[in-house]
Amino acid sequence: MKILIADDSRVMRQIVTRTLRQAGFGEHDLVEAADGQEALDKATSESPDLVISDWNMPEMTGVEVLRKLRSAGNEVKFGFVTSECTPEMQQQAEAAGAAFFIVKPFTAERFDEVFTPILG
Amino acid sequence: MSVDVVLSEGVLAEMVEQVWVSYLDPEGVSPLIQTLDKNQPSEVHSSVSITGSWNGVVVYASSTAAARKAAAAFLAVGEDEVSQEDLSDVLGELANIVGGNVKAMLPAGSALSLPQVVLAPETASRYPSAERVAGLYGTWDGEPVSISILQSRADVKEDTE
Numbered sequence: 001m002k003i004l005i006a007d008d009s010r011v012m013r014q015i016v017t018r019t020l021r022q023a024g025f026g027e028h029d030l031v032e033a034a035d036g037q038e039a040l041d042k043a044t045s046e047s048p049d050l051v052i053s054d055w056n057m058p059e060m061t062g063v064e065v066l067r068k069l070r071s072a073g074n075e076v077k078f079g080f081v082t083s084e085c086t087p088e089m090q091q092q093a094e095a096a097g098a099a100f101f102i103v104k105p106f107t108a109e110r111f112d113e114v115f116t117p118i119l120g
Numbered sequence: 121m122s123v124d125v126v127l128s129e130g131v132l133a134e135m136v137e138q139v140w141v142s143y144l145d146p147e148g149v150s151p152l153i154q155t156l157d158k159n160q161p162s163e164v165h166s167s168v169s170i171t172g173s174w175n176g177v178v179v180y181a182s183s184t185a186a187a188r189k190a191a192a193a194f195l196a197v198g199e200d201e202v203s204q205e206d207l208s209d210v211l212g213e214l215a216n217i218v219g220g221n222v223k224a225m226l227p228a229g230s231a232l233s234l235p236q237v238v239l240a241p242e243t244a245s246r247y248p249s250a251e252r253v254a255g256l257y258g259t260w261d262g263e264p265v266s267i268s269i270l271q272s273r274a275d276v277k278e279d280t281e
Contacts, residue, residue, distance in 0.1 A: 008234070009216070011194050011209040015143070018196060056216075056232055083220025088228050103224075104217045105142030 001119060002029040004048035006039035006065070007081070008057045012104075016052060016081060022108035025119055036060025040068055043076055050118060055082035055089065063089075066096045077118055081106065127225060127254045127269055135221045136256055136267055139214070144193045144260070152258040152265055160257055160264040163187075165242040166211035168219030172230035175272035176250055178219040180211065181242035186263035187211055208237045218267055242266070249273055 003020070007013045013032050020026065031046050033039035037059040043051050053062040060068075066078050079100035080093055093101055100114045133154070140152055162181035169177050182190070184207075191210040192199040212235035223232050238245055250270040257266045 011213045083217040085224045
């Protein structure tokens with residue numbers, strides 16, 4: 001499976017990658033995006049099976065990326081990994097069609113719990 | 121609602137402990153030990169602003185050695201492999217994580233800025249229109265680390281009226 005990791009922080013993309021590996025998902029094909037626009041472009045051009053996105057990014061927020069994908073008919077599994085977790089954000093994420101919401105800091109156990117049903 | 125109550129130092133300590141457990145000290149061998157010294161020195165710092173229903177700044181400050189150690193832990197590399205860019209990125213991410221968690225405790229309707237990193241002591245940045253409302257000061261393997269929450273004076277005045 002192909003996973004797109006969208007986060008403007010290089011460090012956080014590395015941590016997400018490492019945590020995926022620790023949670024046992026290291027064999028998947030990983031692609032990265034460093035801002036919202038790149039996330040939108042790669043979610044289309046790379047046809048990932050899963051998008052793991054930050055919320056607060058330059059160019060476009062994660063939820064805007066998700067809304068644009070859905071309005072273009074793209075139903076890729078999409079969720080958020082973010083340090084911000086307010087009820088209003090969770091509601092927006094859910095309304096836009098997000099499959100999960102992971103709050104930073106996170107652990108490999110949390111990744112396992114969220115991604116096992118999605119990645120098997 | 122008084123925001124000062126929401127942002128108690130106990131809650132801040134719990135949040136920071138999560139960062140240590142998840143990234144900086146997963147083995148539980150070198151926790152952040154609180155010193156309660158508000159004036160401990162720093163060599164580098166990072167911050168995020170929160171604006172909207174609550175206005176203020178969250179500042180992460182430490183020695184360069186503690187920032188290097190944090191970068192090595194975040195990136196799973198040796199401390200001697202940490203570049204200046206790694207140091208900046210990790211400091212920015214630390215402010216972002218703590219700031220995001222602080223924002224989650226505040227009333228709805230605020231936005232979090234992208235982080236700003238300054239490779240100079242915390243005293244190099246001034247926030248003339250804000251005052252410190254909560255803080256956590258400690259040492260990590262003997263190196264100073266602090267997290268401060270500054271709130272806009274206009275907001276503080278409103279709360280106390």
